[in-house]
Amino acid sequence: MPSTYNKDKPWDTPDIDKWKIETFKPEDNASGSPFLEESSFMTLFPKYREEYLRQIWGDVTKALNKHQIACTLDLIEGSMTVKTTRKTFDPAAILNARDLIKLLARSVPFPQAVKILDDDTACEIIKIGNIVPSKERFIKRRQRLIGPNGNTLKALELLTECYMLVQGNTVAVMGPHKGLKLLRRVIEDCMKNIHPIYHIKELMVKRELAKRPELAEEDWSRFLPNFKKRNVARKKPKKVTEKKVYTPFPPTQTPRKVDLQIxxxxxxxxxxxxxxxxxxxxxxxxxxxxxxxxxxxSKDYVAPEEEVRENKLLAKKSKKDKKRKSDDEHGDSKKKRTKD
Incomplete structure (x- = not known):
C-alpha cells in the first residue's frame, strides 16, 4: 500500500514559517486543570551574591508571576527555590525558571538572565575546572577566552549571537542552540591549548560565505583557513644531567650518625x-x-678610588719652567764654547 505520509497538505503553504516557536498560552492547555504534582528546583548560591539577590528578588518574583511560578529566597541556607502552582499552565516554564536561578547563582546579571524565560533562548553552564590539571595553566587559558580588554569575548559574542560570562571554574552561555554548540567547542578547545583566535577567523569566513547564495550547496572547506601545528624549538635546560653508567652492584651504604661519632x-x-x-x-x-x-x-668605610684630575694652570707653569731651564742650559753651553 503506498504511503500517504508525504502527501501535500492543503494548509502547508510557503508563507508559513515552520521553524517559528510560538508562545504557549493558557488556551493551549487543553484540559485547563492544574498539574497533578508540584515540580520544584533548588540551587545554592555563594555568599558574595547574597546582597545582589536581595536587591533584585522583587523583579525576579514579578517575572516569574507572569508564568504563574512561585519562588523563594532563603538567606539562612543560601538557596533559591522555584516551584509550580495550581495556576501554572506551561509545563516547560518550570525548566526555564530553574535555568534562571542557576544563572543568577553564577553571577549573571538579572537583566540578562531574565531572557532565559523566552522560548527562543537557551543556556548552558560549561565546567572548565577539571580539564587542566595545573592551576597556573588554567588561569592563563581562561584569560585567553576574555582576551585583552575583553576583545576576544566580544568577538565570540558577536559571531555566535550569544552571551558569555567567564566566572570561576565555569562559563555561563546564553543564546540560540546553534551558537551554544559553537561556543562549547571554542571553550573546550581553548582549555586544550588551542587559541580562540583560530575559531574566530573560521567563523568570520563562514559568516561571509553564508551571504553568497551560489555557495549554499558547495563544500566550504577550501575557503576555510588551515592551521598546522608547529614544533617550536624550546629552550634547553641549564643543568644537563649526565646519564649514569649502569652497575649491577648497589651503592655504598651511608654511615649512620652513631658510626660517625665512634x-x-x-x-x-x-x-x-x-x-x-x-x-x-x-x-x-x-x-x-x-x-x-x-x-x-669595613667594606662600607673603604674610600673609593678617585680619578686624578690635572690642573691646567699648574701644567702650563711646569711647561714654562721646563722651557726656561732648557734655555738656560743652552745659554751656558754657548758661553763655554765662546770662552774656549
Whole structure:
C-alpha cells in the first residue's frame, strides 16, 4: 500500500514559517486543570551574591508571576527555590525558571538572565575546572577566552549571537542552540591549548560565505583557513644531567650518625665533655661569623678610588719652567764654547 505520509497538505503553504516557536498560552492547555504534582528546583548560591539577590528578588518574583511560578529566597541556607502552582499552565516554564536561578547563582546579571524565560533562548553552564590539571595553566587559558580588554569575548559574542560570562571554574552561555554548540567547542578547545583566535577567523569566513547564495550547496572547506601545528624549538635546560653508567652492584651504604661519632671518638665522651665540646664549636662558629660581619662592615668605610684630575694652570707653569731651564742650559753651553 503506498504511503500517504508525504502527501501535500492543503494548509502547508510557503508563507508559513515552520521553524517559528510560538508562545504557549493558557488556551493551549487543553484540559485547563492544574498539574497533578508540584515540580520544584533548588540551587545554592555563594555568599558574595547574597546582597545582589536581595536587591533584585522583587523583579525576579514579578517575572516569574507572569508564568504563574512561585519562588523563594532563603538567606539562612543560601538557596533559591522555584516551584509550580495550581495556576501554572506551561509545563516547560518550570525548566526555564530553574535555568534562571542557576544563572543568577553564577553571577549573571538579572537583566540578562531574565531572557532565559523566552522560548527562543537557551543556556548552558560549561565546567572548565577539571580539564587542566595545573592551576597556573588554567588561569592563563581562561584569560585567553576574555582576551585583552575583553576583545576576544566580544568577538565570540558577536559571531555566535550569544552571551558569555567567564566566572570561576565555569562559563555561563546564553543564546540560540546553534551558537551554544559553537561556543562549547571554542571553550573546550581553548582549555586544550588551542587559541580562540583560530575559531574566530573560521567563523568570520563562514559568516561571509553564508551571504553568497551560489555557495549554499558547495563544500566550504577550501575557503576555510588551515592551521598546522608547529614544533617550536624550546629552550634547553641549564643543568644537563649526565646519564649514569649502569652497575649491577648497589651503592655504598651511608654511615649512620652513631658510626660517625665512634670514628671521631665523640661517642665515648661523657655528658660534661660533650657539652664543653658543643660550646667550643658554637664559639668557633660565632667567631667566624663575627669576622665575616666585620669584613662586610669595613667594606662600607673603604674610600673609593678617585680619578686624578690635572690642573691646567699648574701644567702650563711646569711647561714654562721646563722651557726656561732648557734655555738656560743652552745659554751656558754657548758661553763655554765662546770662552774656549
Amino acid at each position: 670514628e671521631s671518638g665523640e661517642y665515648f665522651l661523657g655528658k660534661k665533655e660533650k657539652k664543653v665540646k658543643e660550646l667550643q664549636e658554637k664559639k668557633q662558629k660565632q667567631d667566624e661569623m663575627k669576622e665575616i660581619k666585620q669584613q662586610e662592615r
